[in-house]
Amino acid sequence: DAKTTQPTSMDCAEGRAANLPCNHSTISGNEYVYWYRQIHSQGPQYIIHGLKNNETNEMASLIITEDRKSSTLILPHATLRDTAVYYCIVRLLFYNQGGKLIFGQGTELSVKP
């Protein structure tokens, strides 16, 4: 599975958009990009995923570059409750092709009033 690189920490003002980048330059054509977040010591929470196209759901938007080597998670109107560690990972199309889902260190997002 491809590895990902994220900034260690970021700040964002409350009410503004938070843009979290992720580099996955070795991603292959059959790997998805996934985003999770972890608040305090709770279990990680799924946010969004995509393969090639940009995706949007009620929580966030995911922008994947055309060459698929990087992506950006966008929280359109960050709130204090969005303060968390955000993880970007890549996953093969089918687990029986390889199940080692490796999480990196993630980005610690601090939303400030």
Add this chain to the structure above:
Amino acid sequence: NAGVTQTPKFQVLKTGQSMTLQCAQDMNHEYMSWYRQDPGMGLRLIHYSVGAGITDQGEVPNGYNVSRSTTEDFPLRLLSAAPSQTSVYFCASSYTAGGSPLHFGNGTRLTVT
């Protein structure tokens, strides 16, 4: 709909003791995995399974055993606990296909004295 259930929530062991961390899911997921998380660090994969009867090692498998006799259950065994195994343990499951997100349990906080 219980999702992923981990028991116990908290456990204190003495060095050398053995125990089993339980993980059960009721979503008919083929893929299950165990992660550990140490203070200030990301999630590290211990073992995973892509289906009943199939298990494989992750990044940090030493000191841990797993088995997968049913689709629903994926217990993690510590044969001889060591202080280095003090950590928070998360179980996660998913459908086999990479287009399906991981669902995480709420974690087991283990202290080895």
